[in-house]
Amino acid sequence: MAGRTKKAGDRRSGRAAQRRVALVSGGNRGIGYAICRALARKGCAVVLGARNAAEGRAAAAALQAEGLTVEFRLLDVARDASVRACVAAVMKRHGRIDILVNNAGVLLDPRGSRVLDSRLNTYRDTLEVNFYGAVRLAQAVAPPMRTARYGRIVNLSSGLGQLRDMGTGTPAYRVSKTALNALTRMLAAELKDTGVLVNSMCPGWVRTRMGGPKAERKPEQAADTAVWLAMLPPSGPSGGFFRDRKRLPW
16 A cells, blocks of 8 residues: 555656746736636646735735645746846756746837937836846856756737838837847757757737726737747747737837
């Protein structure tokens, strides 16, 4: 009986060891929260990163109450030290990070703003989170992914960053998402043939604090493509831009 109990325990430990570890920035609400829930439902051990500790703990606790494997880690993507500390803590606890979802983002452009009446500080503050934040996390996470020969990096971009359809309005936000798309292409090229796949996605207009109550899509709809990209098989695409699981032009 003792032997059978030990074997059952070993099997459970083995399954736990195979659980993918996913780090999601800005996971305390909106699309990020929906991504955390969906990844956890698919069996991942999810690390919910958020810069607001109270909101992050509350979000993780709500998902834990659903029986999901989710933990909170303090993560401010605009601060080098915070990114290093978060990644180090996850690596110490889990030994690896298999999935990175760069979801944290801001939209700081005043309503109706245009390039000619915009302020440079708006670009700086926007890029600090939307672009540099993704760079910081990728630089911290990609090396252990490359060593493990497995990784999925998903960047939450926007159709507003497409060069093909570039127009007016929200210039700092647009620039940051265009830069994020460029980062996606460069990372995919650098990590080619390493087992690490890098893609970006457009969630569409979503009912979140950023998108507002009149937006046409639910966070769960937006999260679907991010989760699909996070769980791609080895033969999956890399260096692509997607919405609703369909490739978009740059």
